[in-house]
Each structure stands twice: as structure tokens, then as C-alpha cells.
Amino acid sequence: MFALLSFSGDALLGCHRSYRSRPTHGIGRFKYLLPKEVPKRKKEKVQMKEISEGTEYQYGDINIQMTSYDVCLVEHFAQYVHRLCNRLSIRVNESYAMPTKTNEVLFLEERGSKMQLDAVLTTHQRVVQIRGLSSTFAPILLEIIQSNQPEGVHLLMKQHTEADFKSRLKSRPELEELLAEMS
Amino acid sequence: MGKKVKVAGVELKDKISSLIYYFPCRAQPKKKKKVDVKKEQAQKERMKKKLKKLEKAAPELIPIEDFITPLKYSESSRMRSLPALSPQESERRVLLLKKWCLFKQKQDEAEKKAIKGLVESQQEALRELRLESEELYQAAVRRDEGLFPFQRDGPTYTPPLPGYDPPEGKCIDITKVYTQ
Numbered sequence: 001m002f003a004l005l006s007f008s009g010d011a012l013l014g015c016h017r018s019y020r021s022r023p024t025h026g027i028g029r030f031k032y033l034l035p036k037e038v039p040k041r042k043k044e045k046v047q048m049k050e051i052s053e054g055t056e057y058q059y060g061d062i063n064i065q066m067t068s069y070d071v072c073l074v075e076h077f078a079q080y081v082h083r084l085c086n087r088l089s090i091r092v093n094e095s096y097a098m099p100t101k102t103n104e105v106l107f108l109e110e111r112g113s114k115m116q117l118d119a120v121l122t123t124h125q126r127v128v129q130i131r132g133l134s135s136t137f138a139p140i141l142l143e144i145i146q147s148n149q150p151e152g153v154h155l156l157m158k159q160h161t162e163a164d165f166k167s168r169l170k171s172r173p174e175l176e177e178l179l180a181e182m183s
Numbered sequence: 184m185g186k187k188v189k190v191a192g193v194e195l196k197d198k199i200s201s202l203i204y205y206f207p208c209r210a211q212p213k214k215k216k217k218v219d220v221k222k223e224q225a226q227k228e229r230m231k232k233k234l235k236k237l238e239k240a241a242p243e244l245i246p247i248e249d250f251i252t253p254l255k256y257s258e259s260s261r262m263r264s265l266p267a268l269s270p271q272e273s274e275r276r277v278l279l280l281k282k283w284c285l286f287k288q289k290q291d292e293a294e295k296k297a298i299k300g301l302v303e304s305q306q307e308a309l310r311e312l313r314l315e316s317e318e319l320y321q322a323a324v325r326r327d328e329g330l331f332p333f334q335r336d337g338p339t340y341t342p343p344l345p346g347y348d349p350p351e352g353k354c355i356d357i358t359k360v361y362t363q
Binding site: 108 | 230231234237241242243244245246247248250294298301305309324326327330331332333335350351353354355356357358359360361362363
């Protein structure tokens, strides 16, 4: 008799769990009524992105580094360069700031051997990283950027390397010590 | 009365202490080599564990001081009270702003036009070169390895003074070093 029951009816009825066919099935469900919760984003680990070498007709990752003593000038110039690259449909990988360097300038007094503090200068650097610059367009881009270079802002364009990325990270003396000891 | 001991066919002297002369032994028994090796292994394992733990921690970026507002500027005690502007003054300012916007727009359009012109002339030159010789065209389209790294100092307001004698001095780097 039980075998007859299992073969008659649809799959739900045929299932050995008889309560799934009852009208009260799923009576306690409410989670489908609540708004969807966005899963918490874990802190993204700082990882180096792949450095592309580029082909014969395209340059790989290039860093446009702008250095100056004046923060406003360098910031605005970096923004200008970024917007220019967007407008010329050049892919911008990253646009970041390098850590600020502080220098104390001392000068020797005219009469005397004591060094006097003249000024405390802060050097700021901004980097715009681009990829896939075509070889024919590169000189034009260089020309535009140079013609718009503000006063006192030093421009440097070079290929992106791992060392450049590592210079942004904090130094870990303990790890280095342990590695030196191990080897 | 000392004993006479005959050891290894050699007659020893009277004192028993002379035995030490022939059989040098330590006050403490020497530590077995096995214990040493175990200790070393344990030490190595501890170091490896420490290394793993340190390596697990992801590297952090150095915080940029430019983006951190110093606390003294967030004190609300310093507030500047600006004087009220007369309608003529505000009118003048708005009109000046509009003139400046127009000027900048013209400048930007001129720049875009210049870029377009440059690109077009370059493309035409390449097309002509291609018609002339395929070899030269291929060589021209290749990327220039000597282009990067490229450096240029920004222009200065005034040229350097001739015959300027700067005072002697030095520069000390006092950047804060962050360690993880």
C-alpha cells in the first residue's frame, strides 16, 4: 500500500517528506520579505596590480610624477592631467599621492659658526598612472603637458616598476630582520 | 696513606686526585648533542611561526600627511566674519566671473583645436610616409625606447640672478618614518 502511494501523484507527493505537500508548507518564512542586505565588504588588501609591458606600438604602464613645494599647484596640475587623459581616452590606472617629504633648511650665519633655521619645506608628489599610450600620440601628450606645466612643478615621466610600488608601503623592519636571520 | 693504583699498566701516584690527570672529566656531565639539536629545531620552528604571522599581515600604505587635517584647524573658536557685500560689488564680481569663464572656455577650445590639428597633421604625414616607403613607416610607428624617463623642471617667475652667492647651509630630511 505504501508503494502505491509513492508512485501516484506528483514529485512533491512522491517525496518521502510528506509535509512539503501540505498547505502549511513554508508557513514561518519571512526573510524573503525583508530588504536585501548588502554583504559587508572586507578590507581590501593592498596588492600590486600587474605591470603591463606594452607592445611595440604601445607603451606599458607609465607614471607621470609631479613634484613641487606647493600643494595647491601640484594637486590642480594632477587633476588637470587626469582630466586630460580622460578626455583623450587614455586609460588611467591609478591617480595617487606619494608620501610628503619634509626638509629643514639651515644656513650658516654671516658672522659665526651657528646654523640658523631658515625654513621648513614640504615636498609633495602626485602620480598619475596611464596605460596603453600609443607611440604616435606620446609626443603630442608630452607637448600638451609641458605647455601647461605650472611654475615650480617638476615633471617626471617614467615606466612603472615594482620598486615604485614598494616605495609607497610602510617598511617592516621585524620581517626583514627575521628573513635575514633565517637565510 | 695513598693507595697504589695500577691503571693501564701505568703506576699512578699516591693521591686519588691524580686520577683526574689521567681521566679528565667535567664537574657536570656534558649536555648531549640530541638536546641541542632539539632546542635548535624548536627555535627554528618558533621563528618560522613568527615569520608566517608577520607575512600574513597585509602591507599597509604610508598615510599621506596632506590629506589629514591638523586638529588645530578644526577648532571652531577661530571664525572669520566677512563683511557684507554691496549689491554693486556682488554684481561686479558675478560679471567678472562670467568674463573669466568665457575666457577660459575660449582657451580650452583653442587647446582642443590645437590637439586635433596636431593629430591630423601627424596622421597625414604618416600616410604620406607610408606611400613613400613601408620600411620607414614601420620604423616611425614603433615606440621610442629613449623617450622615457623624461624630466622637465617647471618654468620660474624670474630667471636666476647672475653672480648670486648663496649662503652656506644644509638640508636635513625630517620626514616621519612609518613602520608596520
